[in-house]
Amino acid sequence: MTMEETVTKMEAQLKTWGAKLDALAITADKAGTDTAKELSGRVKDLKAKHAATQAKLTVVRAVGAAKWDTFRTGVEGAYTELETAFKKLKS
Secondary structure, rough: HHHHHHHHHHOOOOOOOHHHHHHHHHHHHHHHHHHHHHHHHHHHHHHHHHHHHHHHHHHHHHHHHHHHHHHHHHHHHHHHHHHHHHHHHHO
């Protein structure tokens, strides 16, 4: 897969996750229970990871394919960390 294809796929997934995070944040805010407070904390953590991953993708887009190999590990690592956190949130 090319850099463009990889980044485009990651950005699409980030958009989906961002919408889910927004929905979870609203749900947690409305619930007001201890469980909701815990969920709210987890959502806040996920939003931070989401923002960090998006920032890395923005940098990669700016530097282009020539620097993809330099940034690939960091971008993929941040993406995988966010993906793992989402999976844990669902369980």
